[in-house]
Amino acid sequence: MKALLFDYDERLKLKTDYPEPQLALGEAIIKVSRAGICNTDLEITRGYLDFHGVLGHEFVGVVQEVSTSSEKDWLGKRVVGDINAACYRCETCLSGRHTHCPNRTTLGIFGRDGAFAEYLRLPVANLFVVADSIPDEMAVFTEPLAAACQILYQLHVRPTDKVAVIGDGKLGLLVAQVLRLSGADLTVLGRHSEKGQIVARQGVRYIKPEEGKDIREQVGGECDLVVECTGNEVGLAMAKALVRPRGTIVLKSTYHGTPAVPMSLYVVDEITLLGSRCGPFDAALRLMERKLVDLNSMVSFEFPLIEGMRAFEHAFGHSSLKVLLNI
Numbered sequence: 176m177k178a179l180l181f182d183y184d185e186r187l188k189l190k191t192d193y194p195e196p197q198l199a200l201g202e203a204i205i206k207v208s209r210a211g212i213c214n215t216d217l218e219i220t221r222g223y224l225d226f227h228g229v230l231g232h233e234f235v236g237v238v239q240e241v242s243t244s245s246e247k248d249w250l251g252k253r254v255v256g257d258i259n260a261a262c263y264r265c266e267t268c269l270s271g272r273h274t275h276c277p278n279r280t281t282l283g284i285f286g287r288d289g290a291f292a293e294y295l296r297l298p299v300a301n302l303f304v305v306a307d308s309i310p311d312e313m314a315v316f317t318e319p320l321a322a323a324c325q326i327l328y329q330l331h332v333r334p335t336d337k338v339a340v341i342g343d344g345k346l347g348l349l350v351a352q353v354l355r356l357s358g359a360d361l362t363v364l365g366r367h368s369e370k371g372q373i374v375a376r377q378g379v380r381y382i383k384p385e386e387g388k389d390i391r392e393q394v395g396g397e398c399d400l401v402v403e404c405t406g407n408e409v410g411l412a413m414a415k416a417l418v419r420p421r422g423t424i425v426l427k428s429t430y431h432g433t434p435a436v437p438m439s440l441y442v443v444d445e446i447t448l449l450g451s452r453c454g455p456f457d458a459a460l461r462l463m464e465r466k467l468v469d470l471n472s473m474v475s476f477e478f479p480l481i482e483g484m485r486a487f488e489h490a491f492g493h494s495s496l497k498v499l500l501n502i
Contacts, residue, residue: 176193176194176195176292176293176294177189177190177191177193177292177293177480177481178190178193178229178288178291178292178293179229179230179231179291179292179480179483179484179500180193180227180228180229180230180288180291180292181219181220181226181227181228181230182227183227185222187220187230187483187484187487189480189481189483189484193229193292195293195294196288196294196295196296197296198240198241198242198296199242199296200242200243201242201243201298201299201300202242202296202297202298202299203238203239203240203241203242203246203249203296203297203298203299203302204238204239204240204241204294204295204296205234205236205237205238205239205254205256205294205295205296205297205302206236206237206238206239206293206294207234207235207236207290207292207293207294207295207502208234208235208236208237208253208311208501208502209234209235209236209311209312209314209315209499209500209501209502210231210233210234210290210291210315210499210500210502211231211233211234211315211316211319211497211498211499211500212231212233212486212487212490212497212498212499212500213231213232213233213319213345214344214345214346214406214428215232215284215429216230216231216232216283216291216487216490217487217490217491218429219284220487223429224284224285226283226284226285228283228287228288228289229283229288229289229290229291229292229295230283230289230290230291231282231283231289231290231291231292231500232258232281232282232283232284232289232290232318233290233315233316233317233318233319234255234256234290234295234315234318235253235254235255235305235311235314235315235317236253236254236290236295236502237251237252237253237254238250238251238252238254238302239294241299242299246299249299249302252302252304253304253305253314254302254303254304254305255302255303255305255314255315255317255318255456255460256282256297256301256302256303256456257274257297257301257302257303257453257456258281258282258283258284258301258318258453259273259274259276259279259280259281259282259301259453260279260280260281260282260287260297260298260301261273261274261276261278261279262276262278262279263276263300265277265278274452274453282295282297291480291483291500291502292480292502293480293502303317303456303457303460305317305460306460306463306464308464309460309463309464312470312471312474312477312499313463313470313471314460314463315499316349316459316463316470316473316497317456317459317460317463318453318456318459319345319346319349320349320353320459320462320463320468320470321453321454321455321456321458321459322346322349322427322451322452322453322454323346323349323350323352323353323354323454323459324353324454324455324458324459324462325451325452325453325454325455326350326353326354326402326425326427326451326454327353327354327357328454328455328458329425329449329451330400330423330425330449332354332357332359332400333357333359333399334357334358334359335359335360336357336359336360336399336400337359337360337395337396337397337398337399337400338354338357338359338360338361338362338398338399338400338401338402339361339362339363339364339394339398339400339401339402339414339417340354340361340362340363340364340401340402340404341364341365341401341402341403341404341405341410341413341414341417342364342365342403342404342405342410342428343363343364343365343366343367343370343371343381344365344370344404344405344496345473345496345497346404346427346428347363347365347402347404347405347427348363348370348373348374348473348496349468349473350402350404350427351363351374351379352374352377352467352468352469353462353468354402355374355377355378355379356467359400361379361380362379362380362381362382362394362395362398363379363380363381363382364381364382364383364384364394364413365381365383366383367493367494368381368383369494370496371383373469373472373473376469377469382394384413390413390416390417391416391417394417397417397418397419397422398417398418398419398422399418399419399422399423400418400422400423400424400425401414401417401418401422401423401424401425402424402425402427403424403425403426403427403428404427404428405428406428406429406430407430407434408430408434408435408436410428411426411430411434411436415440415441415446418444418446420444420445420446421444421445421446421447422444422446422447423446423447423448423449424446424447424448424449425449425450425451426448426449426450426451427451473496473497474496474497474499475489475494475495475496475497475498476489476495476498476499477498477499477500477501478498478499478500478501479500479501480500480501480502483500486498486499486500
């Protein structure tokens with residue numbers, strides 16, 4: 176099959192004769208329709224997680240094969256899938272924390288080939304049926320939209336809270352669209368006005384921070400909750416400057432290297448730091464089905480799989496939001 180992979184010589188390559196995935200017990204073979212390029216995919220090509228193989232974890236496709244007759248109802252279903260393939264037998268899984276299973280593989284990220292290929296393999300337990308009203312171009316956002324929904328699963332965001340989202344990239348815009356549904360007083364801080372218009376059209380305040388001016392004044396006061404979506408030290412420092420004492424900072428991005436963080440300030444102000452990762456797929460699908468989020472405006476480019484190298488070039492560009500691969 177055709178597949179786009181990060182090879183052991185540390186190069187991104189398009190293969191036309193890559194082996195198709197082999198069916199395993201409890202798993203399904205899925206013919207991929209669309210896949211989205213994520214920042215994690217870009218970071219892997221820079222050495223993040225030392226992963227080598229087929230990239231990609233944001234996808235929508237159709238189930239082609241299943242391993243047992245009891246799973247035959249899945250055949251032909253259009254699906255998305257939880258990217259964490261857990262063992263469902265260990266203490267972590269049995270306690271309901273399968274996304275942290277110590278034995279897990281992760282689609283296109285750790286120990287399992289991903290979605291930038293004609294076919295992929297995932298456990299049937301990970302699959303979610305996509306409603307007919309959701310087109311492929313939207314369904315491919317399920318995984319990152321679910322990650323945005325995870326914040327509301329972890330925290331009670333009140334309508335009276337003052338909230339800031341730092342970053343106007345793909346994840347920051349999805350987080351803002353989810354948090355606006357809470358009714359909170361929400362501000363998005365970013366550097367690209369054209370991207371910020373996506374949430375501004377939904378009534379969310381968007382600002383480009385001005386150097387030399389107090390960030391709290393620009394936002395209109397200190398915040399109860401700040402969601403940091405940039406994954407860099409500047410964003411983390413801005414989050415600390417914005418959050419009130421005994422407030423909460425949600426870390427929604429992974430960080431390259433080790434940020435220099437003055438931890439004593441977090442102790443003195445009793446700041447809660449909350450890591451947030453994968454989230455509920457069913458909730459994300461409901462938001463799309465009910466048209467409560469604008470995803471069409473977030474698609475910058477779409478390329479066929481055979482032009483995957485060109486797609487990555489565009490994904491690395493700061494002006495791009497979501498770049499899709501039409502498999």
